[in-house]
Amino acid sequence: MRLDILTLFPAICAGPLGESMMKRARESGKVDVRIHNLRDWATDKHRTTDDMPFGGGQGMVMKPEPIFAAVEELRTPEARVLLLTPQGSVFKQATAHRLAAEAHLIFICGHYEGVDHRVVEALVDEEVSIGDYVLTNGALAAAVVADAVIRLLPGVLGDDRSAVEESFSHGLLEAPHYTRPAEFRGQRVPDVLLGGNHAAIAKWRAEQGMARTRRNRPDLLG
Numbered sequence: 001m002r003l004d005i006l007t008l009f010p011a012i013c014a015g016p017l018g019e020s021m022m023k024r025a026r027e028s029g030k031v032d033v034r035i036h037n038l039r040d041w042a043t044d045k046h047r048t049t050d051d052m053p054f055g056g057g058q059g060m061v062m063k064p065e066p067i068f069a070a071v072e073e074l075r076t077p078e079a080r081v082l083l084l085t086p087q088g089s090v091f092k093q094a095t096a097h098r099l100a101a102e103a104h105l106i107f108i109c110g111h112y113e114g115v116d117h118r119v120v121e122a123l124v125d126e127e128v129s130i131g132d133y134v135l136t137n138g139a140l141a142a143a144v145v146a147d148a149v150i151r152l153l154p155g156v157l158g159d160d161r162s163a164v165e166e167s168f169s170h171g172l173l174e175a176p177h178y179t180r181p182a183e184f185r186g187q188r189v190p191d192v193l194l195g196g197n198h199a200a201i202a203k204w205r206a207e208q209g210m211a212r213t214r215r216n217r218p219d220l221l222g
């Protein structure tokens with residue numbers, strides 16, 4: 001997969017996508033991540049990327065020209081273009097699985113009060129939000145979406161099963177995990193996990209996952 005990220009703050013994306021599994025995925029060629037400074041496509045002397053909103057109101061709006069120029073230069077016939085914005089539809093694990101099947105993604109990171117809407121109309125295939133809160137710009141959101149998608153690419157996770165068994169793949173939260181020691185400050189690991197009865201362990205995990213979902217995310221149960 002190729003992923004182009006267009007942002008006014010490349011360093012915000014470069015950090016998270018330059019460590020650990022993301023770093024290894026890039027170095028091994030499983031994903032080709034290119035982080036671009038949108039300002040490189042601004043043409044005036046001050047490399048302006050924003051302007052006042054028509055109709056008045058607070059804040060600045062990102063100008064269309066640099067975004068159009070960048071996307072037109074970077075896009076391939078397979079490219080799917082996303083705008084990261086709190087106005088988007090909420091990113092879910094299912095979205096990550098769908099995007100992981102794409103050959104080329106282009107992320108446009110919104111900033112200021114928004115992006116000139118002609119960008120959305122003419123260039124963007126989908127608007128994506130990472131949740132019901134407002135960040136100062138879309139670069140952090142782009143790094144979040146990129147991480148969730150890249151870890152699903154074949155060979156990126158050490159053990160491909162862990163992408164299948166994790167939270168949300170079955171619409172429920174995971175059961176608690178434990179490691180050694182079996183007793184720590186008076187808290188014991190549940191006996192069932194120490195016993196080696198795999199059917200009993202699977203049953204316990206299913207019950208715990210359900211109880212946790214009921215407690216922390218009743219919305220998932222409908």
Ligand code: ADE
Pocket residue numbers: 084085086110128129130131132133134135136137138141
């Ligand atoms: N930009 C600002 N807030 C955002 C959010 N919640 N999701 C995606 N992009 C954003």
